[in-house]
Amino acid sequence: WRRYSSRLPYPPGPSPRFFVGNHREIPTVLPWLTYTEWGTVVGTISLTVISGDLVHARTFGQHIILVNSVKTAAELLDKRAHIYSDRPVLPMIELMGWDFNTGLIPYGDRWRRHRKMLQRHFRRDVARIYRPIQMKKFRNLFQTVAAAIILSAVYGHEIEPANDHFVTLSERAVQKLSEGFFPGAVAVNAFPILRYLPGWLPGCGFQGFAAECRQLTQEMQQVPFNFAKQNMQDGVDSKSVVAKLLEAGRAQGNCDEKMIQEVAAVSYADTTASSLGSFFFAMAVHPDAQKKAQSEIDSVVGTRRLPEFEDRPSLPFVEALFREIMRWRPALPLGVSHATTTEDIYEGYYIPKGATVISNIWAMTRDESIYPEPDRFNPDRFFTAEGGLNDDDTILTFGFGRRICPGRHTAEATVWSTIVSVLATFDIAKAKDADGNEIDIDPVYSDGVVSHPEPFVCSITPRSDRARDLVQATEL
Numbered sequence: 063w064r065r066y067s068s069r070l071p072y073p074p075g076p077s078p079r080f081f082v083g084n085h086r087e088i089p090t091v092l093p094w095l096t097y098t099e100w101g102t103v104v105g106t107i108s109l110t111v112i113s114g115d116l117v118h119a120r121t122f123g124q125h126i127i128l129v130n131s132v133k134t135a136a137e138l139l140d141k142r143a144h145i146y147s148d149r150p151v152l153p154m155i156e157l158m159g160w161d162f163n164t165g166l167i168p169y170g171d172r173w174r175r176h177r178k179m180l181q182r183h184f185r186r187d188v189a190r191i192y193r194p195i196q197m198k199k200f201r202n203l204f205q206t207v208a209a210a211i212i213l214s215a216v217y218g219h220e221i222e223p224a225n226d227h228f229v230t231l232s233e234r235a236v237q238k239l240s241e242g243f244f245p246g247a248v249a250v251n252a253f254p255i256l257r258y259l260p261g262w263l264p265g266c267g268f269q270g271f272a273a274e275c276r277q278l279t280q281e282m283q284q285v286p287f288n289f290a291k292q293n294m295q296d297g298v299d300s301k302s303v304v305a306k307l308l309e310a311g312r313a314q315g316n317c318d319e320k321m322i323q324e325v326a327a328v329s330y331a332d333t334t335a336s337s338l339g340s341f342f343f344a345m346a347v348h349p350d351a352q353k354k355a356q357s358e359i360d361s362v363v364g365t366r367r368l369p370e371f372e373d374r375p376s377l378p379f380v381e382a383l384f385r386e387i388m389r390w391r392p393a394l395p396l397g398v399s400h401a402t403t404t405e406d407i408y409e410g411y412y413i414p415k416g417a418t419v420i421s422n423i424w425a426m427t428r429d430e431s432i433y434p435e436p437d438r439f440n441p442d443r444f445f446t447a448e449g450g451l452n453d454d455d456t457i458l459t460f461g462f463g464r465r466i467c468p469g470r471h472t473a474e475a476t477v478w479s480t481i482v483s484v485l486a487t488f489d490i491a492k493a494k495d496a497d498g499n500e501i502d503i504d505p506v507y508s509d510g511v512v513s514h515p516e517p518f519v520c521s522i523t524p525r526s527d528r529a530r531d532l533v534q535a536t537e538l
């Protein structure tokens with residue numbers, strides 16, 4: 063089988079050059095756009111025949127498999143999850159201290175233990191416990207709303223409205239992770255031996271960068287953990303995830319504090335803020351969709367109270383709007399790369415062991431056969447001809463298979479509750495300049511694993527005196 067399989071071709075893709083492979087074609091800016099093009103273009107100078115669903119490229123010795131369709135992602139990453147659930151080995155990640163993160167841990171026992179802890183506290187039924195916090199924290203600005211929820215649930219820490227120490231630590235570490243792919247760093251990932259060279263050698267600037275990042279990743283794990291542990295010892299906190307994990311560990315006599323620190327820190331290096339930014343952007347430029355959602359909320363909920371999670375099934379248009387935000391601007395356009403633990407054959411193509419497998423969520427959310435006019439923001443696409451919500455409720459940007467985002471139930475509830483609470487009480491629109499002209503909004507989305515809109519100006523005004531009074535008077 064081995065002899066047979068190694069004679070099969072790799073999936074189609076750009077022709078590799080000697081030694082460097084396709085290193086020069088791999089884009090450094092918004093790569094998901096180029097990868098999506100590779101899935102649709104047939105034959106250019108450097109491209110051989112491209113079938114679309116599966117594309118093969120190579121950088122130096124590393125095989126890269128791009129999965130461009132939901133169907134193929136389901137076949138490989140879900141159904142063959144026993145093969146496709148590893149992560150690529152990137153020495154730079156370890157040098158930067160980011161290897162504590164569940165999302166980057168190789169498939170195996172340590173990952174399994176992490177996942178079990180996370181699932182215990184974030185699975186669908188447990189995620190309901192955080193609903194009161196989700197509703198309460200809506201009062202904060204949207205940039206900090208996600209961090210406020212997760213830090214309160216995980217560490218029992220109520221964040222400062224601005225410049226919160228814990229939030230800053232996480233933001234700086236996440237920022238470094240996105241920056242960590244400059245040329246020197248890419249070279250270490252391709253040639254791991256370089257990690258042993260001293261920082262003063264030319265081209266070894268990555269060592270200093272990595273040391274700085276390692277310091278941050280350690281602090282973001284230790285500082286909030288010590289806070290929660292101290293509160294627990296002082297008898298102030300027994301409800302946070304950290305307090306519960308410590309208690310359970312101690313009761314079982316095998317309390318792995320390091321692992322609890324890691325798992326807790328994973329939860330607050332969170333990406334929910336990207337989706338919230340896209341929501342404000344979408345609402346400012348699509349007033350019709352906004353009005354439609356507001357009318358639905360007003361007619362179902364009335365104006366004497368704020369929406370609750372129990373209202374969710376009665377708000378189909380808000381549901382469609384939520385799905386469309388997550389589809390239109392997926393927070394992780396390329397997900398998190400998987401890797402194969404053994405070789406595989408798919409539709410006559412050979413996929414080697416150790417290949418990096420990239421789920422191109424951007425391409426999947428732009429599949430015209432499922433989402434006509436995919437770049438248009440259109441929540442109505444989630445309704446059937448009969449007027450009911452269709453069954454397309456899988457949020458692709460949470461990834462696939464055994465490595466699918468374990469925080470998805472909490473994240474989904476945070477995004478939904480923010481959408482519905484904001485729309486019930488505020489109007490979002492384009493801001494106006496001094497002459498009263500509307501200021502156009504077209505935010506640049508950042509590169510990196512998480513793509514979020516760069517800050518933009520928009521107007522957020524209370525919908526009416528009644529709504530404003532309600533917000534002020536209600537003990538949220």
Ligand code: HEM
Nearest residue numbers: 164165329333334393397398459460461462465467469473
């Ligand atoms: C809108 C918000 C979020 C989005 C779009 C998102 C998306 C993702 C994606 C695409 C992956 C990789 C899936 C794959 O490998 O196929 C992932 C993994 C992960 N996410 Fe999320 N996530 C979000 C929020 C959260 C939250 C709130 C938490 C914590 C409670 C969380 C914890 C994790 C962890 C621990 C992993 C690694 C799982 C593993 O490798 O086994 N995420 N997420």
